[in-house]
Amino acid sequence: MSTTGSALRELHRIHKQLTDLRGRLDRGPKHVAASQGAVRRMELDAEQAKDAHKKARVSSDEKQLQLKSREAKIDDLKSKLNQASSNKEFQTLKDQIAADQQANLVLEDEILESLEKIDQLAAKVKKAEADLATAKAEATKVKTRIEGEQAGLESELARVLNELKEAEANLPADYKSDYLRVARVRGEEALAEVNGEVCGGCYQMLTPNMMNELYLAKPVFCKSCGALLYLAEGRGIGD
Numbered sequence: 001m002s003t004t005g006s007a008l009r010e011l012h013r014i015h016k017q018l019t020d021l022r023g024r025l026d027r028g029p030k031h032v033a034a035s036q037g038a039v040r041r042m043e044l045d046a047e048q049a050k051d052a053h054k055k056a057r058v059s060s061d062e063k064q065l066q067l068k069s070r071e072a073k074i075d076d077l078k079s080k081l082n083q084a085s086s087n088k089e090f091q092t093l094k095d096q097i098a099a100d101q102q103a104n105l106v107l108e109d110e111i112l113e114s115l116e117k118i119d120q121l122a123a124k125v126k127k128a129e130a131d132l133a134t135a136k137a138e139a140t141k142v143k144t145r146i147e148g149e150q151a152g153l154e155s156e157l158a159r160v161l162n163e164l165k166e167a168e169a170n171l172p173a174d175y176k177s178d179y180l181r182v183a184r185v186r187g188e189e190a191l192a193e194v195n196g197e198v199c200g201g202c203y204q205m206l207t208p209n210m211m212n213e214l215y216l217a218k219p220v221f222c223k224s225c226g227a228l229l230y231l232a233e234g235r236g237i238g239d
Protein backbone atom coordinates (compact mmCIF):
# COMPACT_ATOMS: atom_id res chain seq x y z
CA MET A 1 0.00 0.00 0.00
CA SER A 2 2.98 2.29 0.25
CA THR A 3 2.64 3.14 -3.42
CA THR A 4 -0.87 4.57 -3.13
CA GLY A 5 0.32 8.18 -3.08
CA SER A 6 2.65 7.87 -6.03
CA ALA A 7 0.14 5.77 -8.00
CA LEU A 8 -2.57 8.41 -7.50
CA ARG A 9 -0.17 11.27 -8.28
CA GLU A 10 0.72 9.52 -11.52
CA LEU A 11 -2.94 8.93 -12.32
CA HIS A 12 -3.76 12.58 -11.69
CA ARG A 13 -0.90 13.66 -13.93
CA ILE A 14 -2.26 11.44 -16.70
CA HIS A 15 -5.78 12.78 -16.22
CA LYS A 16 -4.56 16.37 -16.38
CA GLN A 17 -2.71 15.58 -19.58
CA LEU A 18 -5.88 14.05 -21.03
CA THR A 19 -7.89 17.15 -20.11
CA ASP A 20 -5.29 19.33 -21.81
CA LEU A 21 -5.18 17.16 -24.95
CA ARG A 22 -8.98 17.00 -25.21
CA GLY A 23 -9.19 20.75 -24.71
CA ARG A 24 -6.73 21.35 -27.51
CA LEU A 25 -8.48 18.85 -29.78
CA ASP A 26 -11.74 20.64 -29.05
CA ARG A 27 -10.37 24.17 -29.54
CA GLY A 28 -8.66 23.41 -32.86
CA PRO A 29 -11.82 23.07 -34.97
CA LYS A 30 -13.38 26.06 -33.17
CA HIS A 31 -10.37 28.13 -34.10
CA VAL A 32 -10.73 27.04 -37.74
CA ALA A 33 -14.46 27.85 -37.70
CA ALA A 34 -13.81 31.29 -36.21
CA SER A 35 -11.27 32.20 -38.89
CA GLN A 36 -13.65 30.98 -41.60
CA GLY A 37 -16.44 33.03 -40.01
CA ALA A 38 -14.20 36.10 -40.27
CA VAL A 39 -13.68 35.38 -43.98
CA ARG A 40 -17.45 35.17 -44.57
CA ARG A 41 -18.05 38.47 -42.76
CA MET A 42 -15.37 40.17 -44.85
CA GLU A 43 -16.77 38.69 -48.06
CA LEU A 44 -20.06 40.30 -47.13
CA ASP A 45 -18.36 43.62 -46.34
CA ALA A 46 -16.55 43.54 -49.70
CA GLU A 47 -19.81 42.75 -51.54
CA GLN A 48 -21.56 45.65 -49.82
CA ALA A 49 -18.71 48.02 -50.60
CA LYS A 50 -18.77 46.98 -54.29
CA ASP A 51 -22.51 47.39 -54.40
CA ALA A 52 -22.39 50.92 -52.92
CA HIS A 53 -19.64 51.87 -55.38
CA LYS A 54 -21.64 50.55 -58.33
CA LYS A 55 -24.81 52.36 -57.28
CA ALA A 56 -22.91 55.63 -56.88
CA ARG A 57 -21.47 55.24 -60.37
CA VAL A 58 -24.87 54.53 -61.92
CA SER A 59 -26.36 57.55 -60.20
CA SER A 60 -23.46 59.76 -61.31
CA ASP A 61 -23.75 58.51 -64.91
CA GLU A 62 -27.45 59.36 -64.87
CA LYS A 63 -26.71 62.89 -63.68
CA GLN A 64 -24.13 63.34 -66.45
CA LEU A 65 -26.61 62.17 -69.05
CA GLN A 66 -29.18 64.56 -67.64
CA LEU A 67 -26.62 67.38 -67.87
CA LYS A 68 -25.83 66.59 -71.50
CA SER A 69 -29.47 66.40 -72.52
CA ARG A 70 -30.19 69.70 -70.80
CA GLU A 71 -27.18 71.28 -72.53
CA ALA A 72 -28.55 70.06 -75.86
CA LYS A 73 -31.90 71.54 -74.94
CA ILE A 74 -30.26 74.88 -74.16
CA ASP A 75 -28.51 74.84 -77.57
CA ASP A 76 -31.85 74.13 -79.16
CA LEU A 77 -33.52 76.99 -77.29
CA LYS A 78 -30.67 79.33 -78.30
CA SER A 79 -31.18 78.53 -81.95
CA LYS A 80 -34.91 79.18 -81.53
CA LEU A 81 -34.06 82.51 -79.93
CA ASN A 82 -32.78 83.83 -83.27
CA GLN A 83 -36.02 82.84 -84.96
CA ALA A 84 -38.35 84.27 -82.33
CA SER A 85 -41.33 85.94 -83.99
CA SER A 86 -42.26 88.19 -81.10
CA ASN A 87 -40.74 90.01 -78.21
CA LYS A 88 -42.79 87.94 -75.82
CA GLU A 89 -41.61 84.66 -77.35
CA PHE A 90 -38.02 85.93 -77.24
CA GLN A 91 -38.34 86.77 -73.54
CA THR A 92 -39.95 83.40 -72.72
CA LEU A 93 -37.12 81.53 -74.46
CA LYS A 94 -34.51 83.65 -72.66
CA ASP A 95 -36.11 82.94 -69.30
CA GLN A 96 -36.23 79.24 -70.06
CA ILE A 97 -32.55 79.21 -71.10
CA ALA A 98 -31.59 81.02 -67.90
CA ALA A 99 -33.59 78.56 -65.79
CA ASP A 100 -32.00 75.54 -67.49
CA GLN A 101 -28.52 77.02 -67.13
CA GLN A 102 -29.16 77.58 -63.43
CA ALA A 103 -30.39 73.99 -63.06
CA ASN A 104 -27.26 72.74 -64.82
CA LEU A 105 -24.99 74.65 -62.42
CA VAL A 106 -26.66 72.81 -59.54
CA LEU A 107 -26.34 69.54 -61.40
CA GLU A 108 -22.64 70.16 -62.12
CA ASP A 109 -22.03 70.60 -58.38
CA GLU A 110 -23.89 67.39 -57.68
CA ILE A 111 -21.82 65.55 -60.28
CA LEU A 112 -18.59 66.82 -58.73
CA GLU A 113 -19.75 65.65 -55.34
CA SER A 114 -20.77 62.27 -56.73
CA LEU A 115 -17.33 61.84 -58.34
CA GLU A 116 -15.67 62.51 -54.99
CA LYS A 117 -17.99 60.02 -53.35
CA ILE A 118 -17.14 57.42 -56.03
CA ASP A 119 -13.44 57.88 -55.26
CA GLN A 120 -14.10 57.34 -51.56
CA LEU A 121 -16.21 54.26 -52.23
CA ALA A 122 -13.56 52.85 -54.58
CA ALA A 123 -11.00 53.22 -51.78
CA LYS A 124 -13.38 51.38 -49.46
CA VAL A 125 -13.74 48.55 -51.98
CA LYS A 126 -9.97 48.32 -52.25
CA LYS A 127 -9.57 48.16 -48.48
CA ALA A 128 -12.36 45.60 -48.06
CA GLU A 129 -10.78 43.40 -50.74
CA ALA A 130 -7.33 43.68 -49.13
CA ASP A 131 -8.82 42.81 -45.71
CA LEU A 132 -10.61 39.85 -47.26
CA ALA A 133 -7.40 38.59 -48.87
CA THR A 134 -5.60 38.87 -45.51
CA ALA A 135 -8.40 37.03 -43.71
CA LYS A 136 -8.41 34.28 -46.35
CA ALA A 137 -4.64 33.82 -46.07
CA GLU A 138 -4.92 33.73 -42.28
CA ALA A 139 -7.78 31.18 -42.42
CA THR A 140 -5.75 28.94 -44.73
CA LYS A 141 -2.76 29.20 -42.40
CA VAL A 142 -4.89 28.38 -39.33
CA LYS A 143 -6.53 25.42 -41.10
CA THR A 144 -3.20 23.96 -42.21
CA ARG A 145 -1.66 24.45 -38.77
CA ILE A 146 -4.65 22.99 -36.89
CA GLU A 147 -4.96 20.01 -39.23
CA GLY A 148 -1.28 19.27 -38.68
CA GLU A 149 -1.66 19.62 -34.93
CA GLN A 150 -4.85 17.54 -34.70
CA ALA A 151 -3.17 14.46 -36.12
CA GLY A 152 -0.37 14.77 -33.56
CA LEU A 153 -2.84 15.41 -30.75
CA GLU A 154 -4.95 12.38 -31.71
CA SER A 155 -2.00 10.04 -31.55
CA GLU A 156 -0.82 11.67 -28.32
CA LEU A 157 -4.31 11.18 -26.89
CA ALA A 158 -4.29 7.50 -27.86
CA ARG A 159 -0.90 7.08 -26.23
CA VAL A 160 -1.96 8.79 -22.97
CA LEU A 161 -5.25 6.84 -22.86
CA ASN A 162 -3.16 3.69 -23.05
CA GLU A 163 -0.99 5.00 -20.25
CA LEU A 164 -4.14 5.63 -18.19
CA LYS A 165 -5.37 2.08 -18.74
CA GLU A 166 -2.04 0.67 -17.55
CA ALA A 167 -1.95 2.92 -14.50
CA GLU A 168 -5.54 2.01 -13.63
CA ALA A 169 -4.80 -1.70 -14.03
CA ASN A 170 -2.08 -1.37 -11.41
CA LEU A 171 -4.38 0.18 -8.80
CA PRO A 172 -5.01 -1.91 -5.68
CA ALA A 173 -8.34 -3.71 -5.83
CA ASP A 174 -9.64 -2.22 -2.53
CA TYR A 175 -10.40 1.18 -4.05
CA LYS A 176 -10.05 0.57 -7.77
CA SER A 177 -13.78 0.27 -8.44
CA ASP A 178 -14.56 3.39 -6.36
CA TYR A 179 -11.94 5.31 -8.27
CA LEU A 180 -13.16 4.04 -11.66
CA ARG A 181 -16.73 5.04 -10.85
CA VAL A 182 -15.70 8.62 -10.02
CA ALA A 183 -13.15 8.87 -12.83
CA ARG A 184 -15.67 7.87 -15.51
CA VAL A 185 -17.84 10.85 -14.60
CA ARG A 186 -15.30 13.44 -13.48
CA GLY A 187 -12.05 12.72 -15.28
CA GLU A 188 -9.31 14.93 -13.88
CA GLU A 189 -11.50 16.03 -10.97
CA ALA A 190 -11.79 12.46 -9.72
CA LEU A 191 -8.47 13.07 -7.99
CA ALA A 192 -7.22 15.85 -5.77
CA GLU A 193 -3.93 16.55 -4.09
CA VAL A 194 -4.10 17.53 -0.43
CA ASN A 195 -2.79 21.04 0.19
CA GLY A 196 -1.81 21.27 3.84
CA GLU A 197 -4.92 19.69 5.32
CA VAL A 198 -7.29 20.92 2.66
CA CYS A 199 -8.75 19.10 -0.38
CA GLY A 200 -7.10 20.60 -3.48
CA GLY A 201 -10.30 20.03 -5.47
CA CYS A 202 -12.85 21.85 -3.32
CA TYR A 203 -10.81 23.47 -0.49
CA GLN A 204 -12.73 21.57 2.17
CA MET A 205 -10.78 21.11 5.45
CA LEU A 206 -10.01 17.43 6.03
CA THR A 207 -10.56 15.77 9.44
CA PRO A 208 -7.56 14.55 11.53
CA ASN A 209 -8.82 11.03 10.96
CA MET A 210 -8.72 11.50 7.17
CA MET A 211 -5.22 12.95 7.44
CA ASN A 212 -4.09 9.95 9.49
CA GLU A 213 -5.45 7.55 6.91
CA LEU A 214 -3.67 9.47 4.18
CA TYR A 215 -0.38 9.34 6.10
CA LEU A 216 -0.91 5.59 6.34
CA ALA A 217 -1.25 5.53 2.53
CA LYS A 218 -4.89 4.49 2.68
CA PRO A 219 -7.36 5.62 0.04
CA VAL A 220 -9.47 8.54 1.23
CA PHE A 221 -12.31 10.20 -0.66
CA CYS A 222 -13.12 13.85 0.07
CA LYS A 223 -16.48 13.96 1.88
CA SER A 224 -17.34 17.23 0.21
CA CYS A 225 -16.46 16.80 -3.49
CA GLY A 226 -15.90 13.03 -3.64
CA ALA A 227 -12.39 13.25 -5.12
CA LEU A 228 -9.93 10.52 -4.31
CA LEU A 229 -7.27 12.27 -2.24
CA TYR A 230 -3.51 11.85 -2.27
CA LEU A 231 -0.58 13.53 -0.55
CA ALA A 232 2.14 15.46 -2.33
CA GLU A 233 5.38 13.64 -2.94
CA GLY A 234 7.37 13.04 0.23
CA ARG A 235 4.45 13.56 2.62
CA GLY A 236 3.20 9.95 2.87
CA ILE A 237 4.80 6.86 4.27
CA GLY A 238 6.93 5.10 1.69
CA ASP A 239 7.06 8.11 -0.67
Ligand SMILES: [Zn+2]
Pocket residue numbers: 192199200201202203204222223224225226227
Ligand atom coordinates in the same frame (compact mmCIF):
# COMPACT_ATOMS: atom_id res chain seq x y z
ZN1 LIG B 1 -12.91 17.91 -2.04
